[in-house]
Amino acid sequence: MRDCAVSALMRCRQALARIALPLLILTSAHAAATASDSATDTPADAEKPSSVQDLRYGVVLYDFFQDDYFQALTELLLGEQKQDIPHHAEFAQLLRGGISLSYGMDRQARAIFDALLAQHPRAEVRDRAWFYLGKNLYERGDNVGALEMLQRGGEHLPTSLVDERNYLRANIALQSDDLEGAGVPQIKNAAPPQRAAAESPKKGIAGFFQKGTEWLLQRNTPDDGANPWSPYLLFNRGALLARRGDWQAAANDFNAAGNQPLRDEEHKALRDRALVAAGYAYLGANESQAALATFRQVRLNSPFADKALLGYGWAAVQAQDYPLALQPWQTLNERSLLLPAVQESLLAVPYAYEKLNALARALQEYERAEQLFNQEIARIDAAQAQLQSVSLLSLWLEPDSADTWISRHQELPVTPQLPYLEHLLALNSIQDAIKDMRDLAMLDRYLVDWQERLSALDTAQALQYQRRQKILQDHQERKAADTYQRLLQQRAEVASALQQAERDADGRGLQSAAEIATTKRLERVRQHIDSLKQSGQDVAAAEESYRRYSGLLLWQAQENYAARRWELTKQLRELDRQLADAQQQQLRVDNLVERARQPEQGERIRALATRLQTSLNNIHNAQQQGEKVLRERARAELQAQRARLVTYLARTRLAKARLYDKGTTEALP
Amino acid sequence: MFGSRIEFGRRCSDLFIGLLLSSLLSSALAVADTPVPIAAPATGANTQQHALNEQVQDIKKQALELNRDLFNLEEELLFPANTQVAVFVSLDVGEFFQLDAVQVKLDDKVVANYLYTERQVDALQRGGVQRLYVGNVKGGKHEIVAVFTGRGPHERDYRRGATFTFEKADQAKYVELKIVDSMANYQPEFQIKEWQ
Numbered sequence: 001m002r003d004c005a006v007s008a009l010m011r012c013r014q015a016l017a018r019i020a021l022p023l024l025i026l027t028s029a030h031a032a033a034t035a036s037d038s039a040t041d042t043p044a045d046a047e048k049p050s051s052v053q054d055l056r057y058g059v060v061l062y063d064f065f066q067d068d069y070f071q072a073l074t075e076l077l078l079g080e081q082k083q084d085i086p087h088h089a090e091f092a093q094l095l096r097g098g099i100s101l102s103y104g105m106d107r108q109a110r111a112i113f114d115a116l117l118a119q120h121p122r123a124e125v126r127d128r129a130w131f132y133l134g135k136n137l138y139e140r141g142d143n144v145g146a147l148e149m150l151q152r153g154g155e156h157l158p159t160s161l162v163d164e165r166n167y168l169r170a171n172i173a174l175q176s177d178d179l180e181g182a183g184v185p186q187i188k189n190a191a192p193p194q195r196a197a198a199e200s201p202k203k204g205i206a207g208f209f210q211k212g213t214e215w216l217l218q219r220n221t222p223d224d225g226a227n228p229w230s231p232y233l234l235f236n237r238g239a240l241l242a243r244r245g246d247w248q249a250a251a252n253d254f255n256a257a258g259n260q261p262l263r264d265e266e267h268k269a270l271r272d273r274a275l276v277a278a279g280y281a282y283l284g285a286n287e288s289q290a291a292l293a294t295f296r297q298v299r300l301n302s303p304f305a306d307k308a309l310l311g312y313g314w315a316a317v318q319a320q321d322y323p324l325a326l327q328p329w330q331t332l333n334e335r336s337l338l339l340p341a342v343q344e345s346l347l348a349v350p351y352a353y354e355k356l357n358a359l360a361r362a363l364q365e366y367e368r369a370e371q372l373f374n375q376e377i378a379r380i381d382a383a384q385a386q387l388q389s390v391s392l393l394s395l396w397l398e399p400d401s402a403d404t405w406i407s408r409h410q411e412l413p414v415t416p417q418l419p420y421l422e423h424l425l426a427l428n429s430i431q432d433a434i435k436d437m438r439d440l441a442m443l444d445r446y447l448v449d450w451q452e453r454l455s456a457l458d459t460a461q462a463l464q465y466q467r468r469q470k471i472l473q474d475h476q477e478r479k480a481a482d483t484y485q486r487l488l489q490q491r492a493e494v495a496s497a498l499q500q501a502e503r504d505a506d507g508r509g510l511q512s513a514a515e516i517a518t519t520k521r522l523e524r525v526r527q528h529i530d531s532l533k534q535s536g537q538d539v540a541a542a543e544e545s546y547r548r549y550s551g552l553l554l555w556q557a558q559e560n561y562a563a564r565r566w567e568l569t570k571q572l573r574e575l576d577r578q579l580a581d582a583q584q585q586q587l588r589v590d591n592l593v594e595r596a597r598q599p600e601q602g603e604r605i606r607a608l609a610t611r612l613q614t615s616l617n618n619i620h621n622a623q624q625q626g627e628k629v630l631r632e633r634a635r636a637e638l639q640a641q642r643a644r645l646v647t648y649l650a651r652t653r654l655a656k657a658r659l660y661d662k663g664t665t666e667a668l669p
Numbered sequence: 670m671f672g673s674r675i676e677f678g679r680r681c682s683d684l685f686i687g688l689l690l691s692s693l694l695s696s697a698l699a700v701a702d703t704p705v706p707i708a709a710p711a712t713g714a715n716t717q718q719h720a721l722n723e724q725v726q727d728i729k730k731q732a733l734e735l736n737r738d739l740f741n742l743e744e745e746l747l748f749p750a751n752t753q754v755a756v757f758v759s760l761d762v763g764e765f766f767q768l769d770a771v772q773v774k775l776d777d778k779v780v781a782n783y784l785y786t787e788r789q790v791d792a793l794q795r796g797g798v799q800r801l802y803v804g805n806v807k808g809g810k811h812e813i814v815a816v817f818t819g820r821g822p823h824e825r826d827y828r829r830g831a832t833f834t835f836e837k838a839d840q841a842k843y844v845e846l847k848i849v850d851s852m853a854n855y856q857p858e859f860q861i862k863e864w865q
């Protein structure tokens with residue numbers, strides 16, 4: 001639990017950095033949208049800038065703001081495929097890059113940014129994207145890639161990010177053991193590092209470090225006080241100096257780090273840590289009084305108090321003040337044996353007694369230490385056995401977390417079974433691996449759920465296919481009795497009759513059935529009169545009657561012509577209306593039939609089911625690989641802890657043997 | 670003989686201090702944590718982890734594309750465009766109304782009842798749009814009634830409804846329920862917008 005306070009703060013800061021880019025893109029998107037709106041606004045249809053112009057883009061935002069990256073990315077893919085995010089197309093792509101980064105898909109993010117950002121009109125967006133990408137690569141240990149990103153642009157970064165970028169670049173230099181250019185600060189008022197780097201690109205990292213680091217360490221701004229990154233950089237440089245054995249220079253850096261203004265709990269914790277490191281550096285330089293004074297400044301409630309107490313004791317030993325050394329060590333003896341400092345204090349206490357010539361007490365303490373070390377080794381052995389038999393993820397992830405989509409930004413829950421792995425868990429690389437494993441577990445559950453849904457969809461599509469076949473069959477039957485053609489025929493007849501009547505204009509074309517029958521009778525009468533006339537009979541009276549009836553019939557037809565024409569026109573209109581309805585109906589039926597002709601979807605579903613299974617297999621393989629990697633790291637960590645305890649145990653036994661040996665020569669009391 | 674033993678013991682004792690000191694120093698320096706810690710040098714485990722991460726990235730890409738295709742299939746089979754109607758909810762500003770719940774009736778039948786969490790309301794306030802309901806209706810005229818429940822101005826309980834009639838044709842129908850702040854009367858307004 002000791003390092004958790006600082007680690008938690010650090011992880012929180014990293015988490016904020018991960019979501020910073022997508023948020024920046026969104027801010028930028030809204031700013032651009034506002035500009036775009038103001039350019040095209042009309043009083044009638046002006047939309048407020050906060051309203052999305054494509055529904056799917058809004059859905060993406062809704063998922064994204066709830067950290068459901070998988071769903072947000074899926075919506076963006078759907079939008080891209082269906083092309084239904086036309087108004088936010090560019091920002092949707094940028095957002096996809098940002099979300100990909102947050103979702104741990106660095107490669108995809110980088111490809112998107114590479115394609116889009118080079119031409120992005122806002123230099124601020126470009127520079128920030130490169131910065132966050134670089135930081136992400138750095139956190140993943142890809143220093144070459146990180147440096148490439150961190151060297152791009154940067155003129156439009158705010159001061160706070162310039163500082164952080166320079167800090168990251170300096171850390172990369174430290175990792176390559178490049179300390180030569182970073183000696184005692186000599187460069188005053190140096191130019192900002194990006195300019196310096198641009199002026200002398202051949203000097204590379206070393207050149208940057210020479211100017212950049214000093215600039216970073218010295219930069220103080222009147223408004224925000226000291227550069228927030230300088231204590232960390234001083235600390236890291238001090239650590240490298242100490243590893244090289246340059247104790248004095250290391251102590252100077254640690255002290256300088258510890259003397260930075262305290263602004264928050266993170267800085268206080270770092271100050272304690274720097275003081276502890278400085279104390280040990282003074283010990284290494286044989287400056288026991290300086291070491292004592294430095295250890296004394298560490299807060300007692302600090303996560304590093306145990307190391308300070310232990311170091312304080314050793315500084316007292318170095319000053320040959322053994323009673324003073326016993327005080328902090330005995331305090332440490334009461335604390336949890338999981339702490340390395342406590343384990344070491346178990347050996348240190350009898351050592352001090354030995355130096356005070358209290359040999360019997362020393363022997364007693366060595367025996368106690370031996371017993372405790374044996375117990376602790378047994379516990380580690382049990383933890384190792386447990387490690388072989390249970391799922392590693394179940395040790396590190398709470399079972400409840402499986403039910404919800406946990407944000408990648410949240411602190412990972414630590415189960416109490418394996419406190420020995422705490423140090424391991426605090427490492428970024430392990431955190432990332434566990435997050436990857438958690439994402440895989442989520443994908444596994446999600447895809448297994450899809451397997452069930454796909455099976456239901458298969459059943460649904462089979463039923464739909466049957467129904468479609470029925471539609472096609474009905475359509476065939478309905479075709480025989482199709483009313484549309486009949487109506488069309490009717491209309492043609494009526495229209496022709498009307499046209500004929502209008503052409504003749506004497507009303508005969510629009511006679512009623514009775515009138516047509518009468519006309520036919522009259523024609524027969526005419527024929528009869530003609531044959532009588534040819535046989536020489538007198539037909540004058542009959543002809544007169546015929547003429548009168550024919551005239552009457554024509555008069556009647558002409559009298560009724562207007563009304564009948566109107567009636568026909570009405571009929572024609574009604575037929576036209578019926579035809580339009582029938583046409584609509586026909587269109588609907590045609591659409592239905594067209595859809596009904598869609599092929600059976602079983603093939604498509606089976607292909608998707610195969611892809612699902614392949615993905616699930618890949619997930620399971622990766623999970624096994626992940627378990628293996630994590631288990632190996634955990635095993636190595638436990639092994640290291642066990643090795644340390646075994647060393648302590650050996651030393652304890654050696655000391656015991658020495659005391660017994662001494663007892664035979666000097667007589668133990 | 671005894672003298673040499675004592676000398677050996679002294680040497681052991683000095684060695685003991687030396688060993689402890691070096692152990693303590695490395696321990697103190699090993700914990701040199703930073704906000705972005707200096708990465709550990711590349712090891713076999715790191716290489717394995719890197720390979721694993723690459724593998725996981727490929728799987729995520731594969732799963733995303735698969736998810737997209739599955740959604741497409743589901744939509745085509747269960748909600749074809751000629752019958753699909755989808756209802757969305759958005760919140761513009763939201764200063765005069767704190768959304769608690771929405772109920773949607775389609776042709777007098779309750780099709781959605783949704784209670785919002787703080788996080789969801791926050792996502793809406795930041796410009797997100799929720800896809801609340803997707804269903805099917807026949808062609809022709811239909812009516813949507815949305816009832817919004819929450820807290821209005823002065824922390825008072827607030828419940829308002831909005832009605833909308835639409836004509837369903839062959840294209841999918843998208844309806845957005847919008848909660849908008851009206852600066853004219855300092856009250857929330859509930860609008861329904863039809864998307865083409």
